[in-house]
Amino acid sequence: MRSDVGASLMIIGASLAVVGYIEPGLIPLMVLGLSAFIIGLLVQWDEGAMEQTIINLSSAAWDNVSALVESAGLANSGVYLPSSMANGEPMVLIPSTPVGNLRNIRVIGKPLATYRAGLTGLLLASPGSRVALTCRDSLTSDLESSLRNCLTRQFPLARGVTVTEAGGEVTVRVEGPRLIDVYGGSTVKAIFGSAIASAVAAIVAEVLNRPFIIQEESRSGGALLIRLRGVG
Amino acid sequence: MLKDILIVQAALTGLTTAFLYYLGVHSIDIYISLYTLIYLATMTMAEPMPRRVRLLNMAIAYGLIAVFTYFAALRIMAILGVG
Numbered sequence: 001m002r003s004d005v006g007a008s009l010m011i012i013g014a015s016l017a018v019v020g021y022i023e024p025g026l027i028p029l030m031v032l033g034l035s036a037f038i039i040g041l042l043v044q045w046d047e048g049a050m051e052q053t054i055i056n057l058s059s060a061a062w063d064n065v066s067a068l069v070e071s072a073g074l075a076n077s078g079v080y081l082p083s084s085m086a087n088g089e090p091m092v093l094i095p096s097t098p099v100g101n102l103r104n105i106r107v108i109g110k111p112l113a114t115y116r117a118g119l120t121g122l123l124l125a126s127p128g129s130r131v132a133l134t135c136r137d138s139l140t141s142d143l144e145s146s147l148r149n150c151l152t153r154q155f156p157l158a159r160g161v162t163v164t165e166a167g168g169e170v171t172v173r174v175e176g177p178r179l180i181d182v183y184g185g186s187t188v189k190a191i192f193g194s195a196i197a198s199a200v201a202a203i204v205a206e207v208l209n210r211p212f213i214i215q216e217e218s219r220s221g222g223a224l225l226i227r228l229r230g231v232g
Numbered sequence: 233m234l235k236d237i238l239i240v241q242a243a244l245t246g247l248t249t250a251f252l253y254y255l256g257v258h259s260i261d262i263y264i265s266l267y268t269l270i271y272l273a274t275m276t277m278a279e280p281m282p283r284r285v286r287l288l289n290m291a292i293a294y295g296l297i298a299v300f301t302y303f304a305a306l307r308i309m310a311i312l313g314v315g
Contacts, residue, residue, distance in 0.1 A: 027258055028250075031245075031260075031267055032245065032246065035241075041292070042238060042285065043235070046234050
């Protein structure tokens with residue numbers, strides 16, 4: 001979530017400067033107001049600038065992953081596996097065939113796993129895997145509170161979360177999402193989903209202890225709707 | 233990094249303004265000139281800055297220098313008896 005410090009300083013600074021200008025004999029107040037306004041302006045512009053630089057630098061890693069996945073001929077959506085199915089760490093399986101009924105997933109060793117009757121897929125960590133791993137101690141059997149704890153308290157990624165479960169599908173509405181393009185424009189986004197969808201899918205898979213894929217991501221007003229489908 | 237520099241800048245500006253007020257200075261040009269000096273001196277320590285912050289910094293610096301030059305020109309004109 002963006003900090004409001006810069007905007008607050010700008011408003012206070014502008015108000016002080018106006019009062020100092022109008023009222024005779026308050027020149028020092030006007031200069032202090034101007035100074036606060038300029039500091040607020042710089043704080044506001046600096047917000048997220050370093051973040052963007054880090055994302056740009058690390059996008060090379062995502063380009064490499066993208067090239068690896070494409071060269072292996074794997075262009076299917078990732079399947080978010082709970083840690084119980086992937087050697088104790090939440091992971092994403094990129095299957096070599098379109099996801100049908102995933103069964104008998106067996107990890108050969110990173111980054112390979114077999115599923116169904118001996119088919120092989122890539123087993124990779126996604127941004128969501130890291131989120132789920134960090135939040136693992138605070139996850140409970142209540143999906144909504146687990147998501148809320150993780151996405152709003154431990155990671156400042158959203159303002160609120162509501163969950164609807166129907167059949168094998170889970171729909172998560174993320175209010176006030178902080179949309180960060182962690183992949184730096186890499187095509188790997190099509191496999192993992194956006195950073196928030198990836199985090200949601202990994203947590204849902206971990207809490208419900210079964211594999212999930214991201215069926216759909218859409219914007220609804222200021223919220224992000226993420227539809228997940230259980231597989232296997 | 234930038235935030236540390238801005239805290240130093242705010243502290244210096246506050247102290248200077250309070251001191252000038254204590255001395256009974258009421259002319260805006262002195263306040264603005266000293267603030268310009270503080271701003272330029274502190275912001276040199278903030279390098280390297282992200283590109284968009286650097287552009288904003290340059291715009292603010294040029295603005296402050298323009299105002300400083302205007303006040304300096306008024307003073308020099310007064311001394312020379314011009315205008």
